[in-house]
Amino acid sequence: MSLRYALLGLLADEAGSGYELTKRFERSLDRYAWHAKHNQVYQELNRLAADGLAEVVEEGARGRKTYAITEAGRADLRHWLLNPPRTPVVRNEFVLRLFLLFALDPKEARSVLADYAAAVQRDLDALTALVESANFDPHDGVLPDPLAFGHLAAGFGLHMLPASRDWAQWAITQIDNQAGEDAGHEGARETGTSGGDGSAEDGDATKGSGSAEDSGATKGSGAVDEAPGS
Amino acid sequence: MSLRYALLGLLADEAGSGYELTKRFERSLDRYAWHAKHNQVYQELNRLAADGLAEVVEEGARGRKTYAITEAGRADLRHWLLNPPRTPVVRNEFVLRLFLLFALDPKEARSVLADYAAAVQRDLDALTALVESANFDPHDGVLPDPLAFGHLAAGFGLHMLPASRDWAQWAITQIDNQAGEDAGHEGARETGTSGGDGSAEDGDATKGSGSAEDSGATKGSGAVDEAPGS
DNA sequence: TATCCCATGTAAAGCGTTACATGATTAA
DNA sequence: TTAATCATGTAACGCTTTACATGGGATA
Structure with a gap:
């Protein structure tokens, strides 16, 4: 159902045709939030109109239809925004x-x-x-x-x-x-100084690509097998 | 195809049954990387075995089957890792x-x-x-x-x-x-909103570097309409 | 014995991708 | 005129979700 709300969100910002919405989708949502193809957009717009959540407000050249969100659409979007599921879908x-x-x-x-x-x-x-x-x-x-x-x-x-x-x-x-x-010696993993350097991470944010020299210490073997659970 | 490689990746780390792989999936990949349900895992394991990328190395109580990655599976995984598509799927x-x-x-x-x-x-x-x-x-x-x-x-x-x-x-x-x-013109806007702590300030985005070159500040109009394009 | 968790699946419906198809407008 | 881009769709197939289904093993 997420595609439906992505489109309602775009329409809440401004009305538009399938082609135009596809472009806006690509420029604003595609990278971080949600991915969809143009044909999916057209199909979903049809469904949105059938369900009364959007409506055709203008028909132009070569079948171009401009859709706008309806009040029912706004209400539905609002409800979705205010009621997040406990486990949202993440795919990356x-x-x-x-x-x-x-x-x-x-x-x-x-x-x-x-x-x-x-x-x-x-x-x-x-x-x-x-x-x-x-x-x-x-x-x-x-x-x-x-x-x-x-x-x-x-x-x-x-x-x-x-x-x-x-x-x-x-x-x-x-x-x-x-x-x-x-490379040094097989098997042995112990090097002094564990607190020596301060973070080779964050802050410095060297522009361009990584310099990545820096040596550090490795402590004993350990777990950290998984990221935190559901 | 991503689910397939997620599973091959888990199997490359260690062999396991469908149930066990589902748990590992939930703990390690589900949050940031890829989401899948248990029945999908079982089905994909079957396909993996049919394609020779994984094999059943043990059968235990109540139909439990332990899968291990094959050499063909490792090769396939390696190929996938080294050949990223130009536009990976992102859904969040x-x-x-x-x-x-x-x-x-x-x-x-x-x-x-x-x-x-x-x-x-x-x-x-x-x-x-x-x-x-x-x-x-x-x-x-x-x-x-x-x-x-x-x-x-x-x-x-x-x-x-x-x-x-x-x-x-x-x-x-x-x-x-x-x-x-x-708040200048419109009505009251100084409400003590719900549990908000009010201290939303944190050091990060507010540091350093004097203000801008500033030319023709178009407030309220649509500057910065979209994120950067594909 | 009843109950809960372990463990594995099947079926149908819905969502998403790939491939195909069509015609209009604009620029070279 | 030709090619590129605009603009909209359909069809088939594959992936994902939801709902249903089954039985073993452990514990009270």
Whole structure:
């Protein structure tokens, strides 16, 4: 049902045709929130109209139909927004791939992670440029027209993209640390100084790609088998 | 096809039965990476076996079958890991809901965001506790057994959860700022909204660097309409 | 024995992807 | 005129969800 509400959300912002909504979908929701293809959009718009949640307010050239949300549609959207399920659906092929990297050897895994970090950095640069050109100072943190559509999405990217990049760089240092140890001497895993360096992560956020030298300490073997449960 | 590779990944880590793999799935992949139900797991295991990518290595009580990955399975997984598509699938019902918040009035949106931030904080606390109990110092940033399954996932949570929480708090300040401005003419807006703590300020997005170059501030009009494109 | 959790499935319906199809408008 | 892009759809197939179904093992 999520596609239905994604479309109602777009329509709540502004009426539009199937083609136009598909474009807006791609530009604003596709990356972080929800993915859908154009034919799915057309079909869902038909259903929305059949259910009285949207209506055709204009018909133009070559069959173009402009849809607008109805009052019933607004009510339905509102209800959905205010009643989140306990277990929302999450699917992210990016992240899945990254989580399974342990199945590769360290060199390959490192390369995939470096590509990922670089791609994230490019996205971040593009977003920063967009947002600056829209008269928004990312350091100040105040956007014009708060709560406008796309506003929340832009802020989301500005927060999450650096974290995502930093995670990838952190993962690379983990690999390098292990590789360094394995090269040294087999079996033994103990190196002094566990508190020595302060975080090779966060903060520094080196633009561009990872430098990832830094050596660290590895402590005894341990669990951390899984992420926290449901 | 992603479910297939999620399962191959789990099997590459360790063999297991359908029930067991379902549990591992829920604990490690479900939250950030990929969601699937138990019956889907059983069906996919059958297909995996039929395709020679996994095999039954043990049959136990009440029909229990333990599957292991085959060499063909490892090769297939490896190929998938090394050849990412240009446009991976992303679906996140959480984020979708948050992006569409503009369709609510500010008070309601604020409440949804506050609930979200609190839930994320609880997740983060749980993860931190788990990771500390597993002999990992989150400030040091060095994990035992790098690249182990779940290791990358734990690090991911440690990086992304704070960003996610900070974004929600940033969004709340945006709402409050706008509400303060609007209070000029419109009616009362100084209500003591529900359990809100009011201290939505956190150090992150507010640091440094003087304001902008500023030219023609178009407030209220549609600057920053969309997130960066595909 | 009753009850709960373990453990594995099947069937139907709904959602999403891939491939195919069609015609209009705009720019070279 | 030709090609690219705009713009809208249909059909078949595959993936996911919901609901239903079954029985073993452990414990009170």
